[in-house]
Amino acid sequence: MSTISLDLESLNPQQREAVEHPGGPLMIVAGAGSGKTRVITYRIARLIGEGCPPYRILAVTFTNKAAKEMRERIENLVGPNAKDIWMGTFHALCARILRMDGTAIGIDRNFVVYDDSEQLSLIKDLIKSRGFDDKAIQPRGVLSEISRAKEQMLTPEKYADRASSFFERTVAGIYKDYQRRLQNANSLDFDDLLFKAVRLLEESESVREKYQEKFLHVLVDEYQDVNFTQYRLADLLAGKNKNLTVVGDDDQSIYAWRGADVGLMMRFTLDHPKATLVTLDQNYRSTQNILSGAYSVVKHNRGRNDKKLWTSNDSGELIQIGETGTEHDEARLVVDRINHEIRTGRHTYGDFAILYRTNAQSRVIEEAFLTHQIPHILVGGQRFYDRKEIKDMIGYLRVVWNPADEVSLRRTINTPTRGIGPTAFQKAQAFADHHNITLYEAFTNPQFEQELQKKPLQGIRNYRKTIEDAREMLETGAVTPILKHVMQQSGYLDELRAERTEDAQNRLDNLQELINVTAQFDSDPNQDHNLGQFLETVALVSDIDSMKEDGDGVKLMTLHSSKGLEFPVVFLMGLEEGIFPHSRALGNDTELEEERRLCYVGMTRARKALYLTYARRRSQYGQANFNPRSRFIDDLPREIIDQMPGTTMETSMSVVSSAPRLEPLRSGGYAITEQPKATPSWDPPFRVGQKVNHRKFGIGIVVSCAPLKNDAEVTVAFPGAVGIKKMVQSLAKLEEI
DNA sequence: TACCAGACTATTTTT
DNA sequence: TAGTCTGGTA
Numbered sequence: 001m002s003t004i005s006l007d008l009e010s011l012n013p014q015q016r017e018a019v020e021h022p023g024g025p026l027m028i029v030a031g032a033g034s035g036k037t038r039v040i041t042y043r044i045a046r047l048i049g050e051g052c053p054p055y056r057i058l059a060v061t062f063t064n065k066a067a068k069e070m071r072e073r074i075e076n077l078v079g080p081n082a083k084d085i086w087m088g089t090f091h092a093l094c095a096r097i098l099r100m101d102g103t104a105i106g107i108d109r110n111f112v113v114y115d116d117s118e119q120l121s122l123i124k125d126l127i128k129s130r131g132f133d134d135k136a137i138q139p140r141g142v143l144s145e146i147s148r149a150k151e152q153m154l155t156p157e158k159y160a161d162r163a164s165s166f167f168e169r170t171v172a173g174i175y176k177d178y179q180r181r182l183q184n185a186n187s188l189d190f191d192d193l194l195f196k197a198v199r200l201l202e203e204s205e206s207v208r209e210k211y212q213e214k215f216l217h218v219l220v221d222e223y224q225d226v227n228f229t230q231y232r233l234a235d236l237l238a239g240k241n242k243n244l245t246v247v248g249d250d251d252q253s254i255y256a257w258r259g260a261d262v263g264l265m266m267r268f269t270l271d272h273p274k275a276t277l278v279t280l281d282q283n284y285r286s287t288q289n290i291l292s293g294a295y296s297v298v299k300h301n302r303g304r305n306d307k308k309l310w311t312s313n314d315s316g317e318l319i320q321i322g323e324t325g326t327e328h329d330e331a332r333l334v335v336d337r338i339n340h341e342i343r344t345g346r347h348t349y350g351d352f353a354i355l356y357r358t359n360a361q362s363r364v365i366e367e368a369f370l371t372h373q374i375p376h377i378l379v380g381g382q383r384f385y386d387r388k389e390i391k392d393m394i395g396y397l398r399v400v401w402n403p404a405d406e407v408s409l410r411r412t413i414n415t416p417t418r419g420i421g422p423t424a425f426q427k428a429q430a431f432a433d434h435h436n437i438t439l440y441e442a443f444t445n446p447q448f449e450q451e452l453q454k455k456p457l458q459g460i461r462n463y464r465k466t467i468e469d470a471r472e473m474l475e476t477g478a479v480t481p482i483l484k485h486v487m488q489q490s491g492y493l494d495e496l497r498a499e500r501t502e503d504a505q506n507r508l509d510n511l512q513e514l515i516n517v518t519a520q521f522d523s524d525p526n527q528d529h530n531l532g533q534f535l536e537t538v539a540l541v542s543d544i545d546s547m548k549e550d551g552d553g554v555k556l557m558t559l560h561s562s563k564g565l566e567f568p569v570v571f572l573m574g575l576e577e578g579i580f581p582h583s584r585a586l587g588n589d590t591e592l593e594e595e596r597r598l599c600y601v602g603m604t605r606a607r608k609a610l611y612l613t614y615a616r617r618r619s620q621y622g623q624a625n626f627n628p629r630s631r632f633i634d635d636l637p638r639e640i641i642d643q644m645p646g647t648t649m650e651t652s653m654s655v656v657s658s659a660p661r662l663e664p665l666r667s668g669g670y671a672i673t674e675q676p677k678a679t680p681s682w683d684p685p686f687r688v689g690q691k692v693n694h695r696k697f698g699i700g701i702v703v704s705c706a707p708l709k710n711d712a713e714v715t716v717a718f719p720g721a722v723g724i725k726k727m728v729q730s731l732a733k734l735e736e737i
Numbered sequence: 738t739a740c741c742a743g744a745c746t747a748t749t750t751t752t
Numbered sequence: 753t754a755g756t757c758t759g760g761t762a
Contacts (some may be wrong), residue, residue: 063752091752100738116751190752257750358749361754380751421738455738560750582749598750621748622753 004049004078006042011035018278019043021245027223027268028247032294032604033285033566036247040219041070043245045077047217054084058215062222064545066564084528086215090230091190092540094197097211098188104204107188107196110532112242112398113539114182114189118407119143122181126174137170145171146178150191151227151259153198184438185406194229202237209298212240222564223248223268227259235271244272251298254598255558256590283309283604285566287316289640290610295602297635301593315640321633322613322644327361327574330615331368332633333647334571337611338374338554341569342550349375350552353567353600355559357580361573362556370628379557385538387508389496394538396486397479400470401531403440404442413443416495418459427451466490477529479518487511517635558578570606572599575614575702576627587700611644613669685712685729692734694727699737725729 002324015035018028019042030036040059048054061067067087075082086093098107114122123139123146133355145168149159156179160172182189188196201208218238220226223246226234238244246268253262269275285292291311298304324330334354338579341347354365359380369376384390392415414420431451432442442448444464449457473482487493493511496504521534555567559580574580580599585591603610614629686692692714693699712729727734 089752193752253748255752258752360748417738417739423738540752558750584749594750619753621746 004045006045006049006077008042011039011042012280012282014278014280014282015039015042017276018280019046021276022279023241023243025242025268025272026245027265027272027275027279028245028278028280029307030247030249030280031283031307032249032252032601033283034280034309035282035284036280037070038071038350039280040221040245040247041073041077044074044217044219046076048074048081052216054078054081055086056214056216057219058093058217058450059219060090060093060221061087062089062225062564063542064092064540067092071361076351082672088285089540090226090233091193094193095536097197098193099202101204101207101210102196102200105196105200106205107200108186110186110402112185112187112402112405112408112532112535113193114187114407115389115539116190118187119189121223121407121410122178123174123407126177130173130177132170137167141167141270142171142174146175147191148259149175150195151229153195153229153232181406182619184404186402186404187407191229194227194233198229198236199235208236208239211237216241216390217243217244217245218443219247221247224250224253224262224265225255225260226264227261228264231264231267242272251301251307251597252393252563254563254594254601256594265281273369277409279307280719281307281309283311283313284395285607286311286604287313287608289315289317289319290603292640293319293610293636294600296637297603297632298596298600299555300635301596317609318642319640320609320611320634320644321636321641322611323646324613324615324647325617327364327615327618328368330334330573330613331365333644334365334573334611335368335372335374336646337571337644339372340349347569348552349554351568352554352571353562353565353569353605354554354556354571354573355562355605356556356573356580357559357598359558361579365556365573369556375553377553377555379555379561384510384513387507387510389492389510390556392492393483393487394535396466396470397483397531399440400467400474400482400486401535403467404438406439409439409443412490412688413460413463416491418463419453419455420459421456424452424456463490473529478522478531479531480515480522482513482531559598562605563601568607568611569611570602571613572602572700573611573613574618575630575633576618577630578625578627579618580630580632596632615646686714686734686736691737693737694732694734 005290006019008019009018012035015038018026018039021043028036028039030039044059045056047057059067059070061070067089071082071085071087074085086096088096094112098111099109102111103109120143123143127137127139127142151170154162156172156176156210159175160169163169163172182192201211213222215237216235220230220234225248234244234246245264248265250262250265253260256262266455269277286294287530288311291309295308300305322330322333324333341352342349354376356362356365362378362380366376366378368374385394395408395411395415398405399412403409428439428442428448431445431448432439435442435445437445443460449460452460466486469489470482470485473485493508496508496511518534521537522529559572572580578586581592581595585595612633614627614633616626617627618627691699714727714729714732714734
């Protein structure tokens with residue numbers, strides 16, 4: 001037994017109960033900032049201290065970053081053997097299991113993982129080859145339908161049995177082909193990782209027993225955001241020893257759009273009637289005012305089980321509300337505020353976080369930060385691994401590792417151009433289908449070569465040589481030499497260098513950065529050194545994973561990315577109807593509730609100070625929009641808010657001074673009496689959130705209004721297939737109802 | 738086959 | 753607004 005001393009005295013009784021829970025199913029309902037991570041790390045440390053070997057513990061986290069941090073914290077408590085704990089995201093866990101034992105259900109060890117864009121390109125191709133117009137059958141829609149099917153563990157056959165509408169029957173056909181193409185390409189998509197892992201455990205008794213025997217304790221964090229396959233997986237893995245600990249907070253469930261289902265938290269207690277339930281409701285993070293503010297936003301949700309967090313912290317500063325003219329003014333307001341705080345010496349740049357609803361909002365903020373020289377770290381947005389040049393090179397590496405990878409082959413074979421256009425491609429596809437071989441095999445088949453013209457033939461030979469030479473380097477295990485070889489011999493580098501533009505130089509820099517990444521991978525003693533492992537790591541990283549820890553900069557990220565983090569000072573920007581809550585959520589109660597929870601998550605990231613800002617006028621898609629301020633602001637009790645100095649007076653809410661104006665008066669969801677006039681010269685014909693009638697589409701809800709010469713452009717959300725429509729009021733003749 | 742210009746259109750969150 | 757797609761031309 002190791003010598004582990006935990007400071008259990010410092011825990012509150014609930015935390016202590018959770019840490020010391022002996023065994024059996026345990027559900028920890030952990031409010032924001034309630035010391036959840038501490039409880040989990042202590043619990044794991046304690047299990048190890050009591051003799052449970054680290055390799056028999058499985059801890060599932062939401063992001064790789066969370067896993068890494070948790071591992072470090074446990075290492076501080078129990079020492080280096082914390083390395084042996086199985087810790088990671090569901091997807092990483094499944095990939096690991098499938099690589100080891102997937103052969104039992106016919107999965108090749110060397111499979112690659114297809115990401116979103118690769119899935120999409122495959123779907124697009126399938127839609128086209130079936131002769132559908134990809135406007136009538138949208139690739140995105142098909143993909144998310146397939147994804148949903150997989151989350152419910154429906155195979156193509158089962159899905160087809162249930163399909164009733166035209167759309168569903170179409171998807172059923174595509175789904176079937178899609179799976180076949182994935183299989184031929186020796187690839188799995190994100191959902192497959194989960195789905196196949198569950199299938200593996202269900203179908204192979206020996207594999208199931210192996211893992212059930214192995215994992216003495218299973219812990220799942222962020223349980224409110226699991227989907228059905230993940231729920232199944234956790235249950236299966238903990239099936240024998242029943243030591244399953246789940247930790248979640250239903251108020252922080254923000255991934256329903258991705259198939260997560262809070263209802264599974266309830267189901268846990270039904271499936272495990274003997275489960276112990278511990279609620280952590282003391283918040284150690286935020287001030288009383290921040291907590292009250294956040295609570296006053298979520299409490300509007302119906303059907304939540306009401307838990308009100310409490311804190312012994314001071315009430316702290318008031319929540320600051322800032323209204324500005326445009327989004328540029330808004331960014332400037334934040335810049336000024338940050339500079340002010342820095343000057344007074346109260347904070348450093350690293351203390352601030354800027355949170356926004358959509359990535360598109362980051363641009364304006366970043367521009368302001370660049371011009372005013374505020375050091376900052378942008379999380380997300382255009383991901384490094386989503387950049388074209390990076391995807392191209394990763395594509396090459398994937399073909400080297402797995403020549404059957406069809407999507408990567410398509411991506412790379414004519415990049416840089418080698419004279420292999422659609423015609424050559426179609427020929428190869430036909431040849432491959434006819435001889436029942438992969439595309440790569442077709443392209444490299446001597447018989448096929450005879451069908452080609454001189455130029456494409458030369459191109460293919462060069463390509464093949466690049467790949468084959470690289471394949472010979474596989475044995476060494478190092479990734480960097482292969483990458484360098486491929487960059488060079490493919491002609492990719494030469495082409496970029498020849499461009500001599502700033503953009504090309506940027507791309508070259510990014511490629512250099514990629515070399516740094518592989519070099520680091522190659523020298524990491526904790527990694528299995530092979531290309532397949534590298535490709536998997538790359539496929540499963542998220543934005544937040546690559547956020548640099550150090551560096552004293554203001555963090556910029558979406559609300560979703562901020563989950564699980566905390567900052568001394570938080571700015572929540574763009575609090576406008578149609579932005580946050582997002583326009584897609586207006587008029588949909590379920591989605592509005594999720595927006596509310598998202599707001600709750602954002603607000604509770606703040607420890608000391610919280611700013612909520614919005615602009616009266618904002619350019620969206622190149623057009624001026626006048627969105628009223630967010631209903632979430634109107635939810636806040638006026639005694640805990642204050643107006644930021646320097647914000648415009650005439651239309652702003654003049655908080656404390658005009659008490660009666662801030663009644664949470666709602667109809668269509670926000671305080672009507674307060675709405676500032678959009679501009680002095682223009683009156684929108686409808687309120688946002690108002691129900692209107694259209695003679696063809698029926699009843700819909702106004703998403704936004706924008707001025708248009710002597711007219712107005714009105715965006716309306718209609719139910720069902722009609723969706724969101726932009727229309728000119730004088731023509732559409734929308735009627736108020 | 739490659740490339741360009743202009744049209745078009747879709748706008749969330751991400752493992 | 754910006755990214756994608758299409759169609760025409762070299």
